[in-house]
């Protein structure tokens with residue numbers, strides 16, 4: 001029987017709590033990072049030159065802010081009320097930036113907006129069934145628009161939805177699922193969904209013994225597909 005994720009958005013309320021307690025100062029935003037290593041990997045140029053962008057799973061919102069400050073109109077979505085509240089507290093008033101509290105599939109299903117770029121940095125794309133999410137993303141990209149995402153390098157030979165206890169070993173049992181696949185699997189899914197110019201690879205860590213970063217980028221076709229084949 002397939003395992004259903006019982007993850008609630010509240011699981012993510014404690015992500016990056018900035019220990020030290022109390023109201024935290026607004027952090028500096030100097031870089032746009034896709035990987036888990038400072039100064040490693042590409043920056044915002046990995047997205048091309050979008051005029052509008054949607055981030056799925058923004059948490060504190062630093063990348064969304066960085067992009068908005070370059071003149072891109074950015075919508076940043078996260079289903080954790082705490083993450084969105086903190087992002088708004090920190091970045092409220094940033095021109096061209098909107099934070100939305102919503103689940104990624106729900107948002108993509110209900111919005112009528114389309115975007116030049118949709119991206120996810122260790123975000124909703126890692127924690128949502130890609131067979132559900134990728135087709136919804138395809139429908140909300142402008143012709144030629146870019147989908148780009150990063151997440152941890154998959155563990156070789158262990159692919160698919162991977163359950164873990166999301167609540168430590170005490171308290172209510174909470175199952176968190178992450179979807180991990182090798183680059184070729186992502187390339188095949190994107191191709192089947194109609195994407196073109198697909199690049200999917202593992203970027204090695206600065207120290208090659210450490211965990212690398214799965215980096216994926218693909219474009220929506222330039223021609224709008226007829227509604228019946230979308």
Ligand SMILES: C[S@@+](CC[C@H](N)C(=O)[O-])C[C@H]1O[C@@H](n2cnc3c(N)ncnc32)[C@H](O)[C@@H]1O
Pocket residue numbers: 009012015056057058059060077078079080083102103104105120121122123124127128
């Ligand atoms: C590991 S964090 C990464 C956040 C941020 N991109 C970063 O690099 O720090 C994953 C984020 O994705 C959000 N998320 C996970 N699944 C989601 C979904 N289905 N819809 C919206 N947000 C989701 C979580 O609430 C969390 O803030």
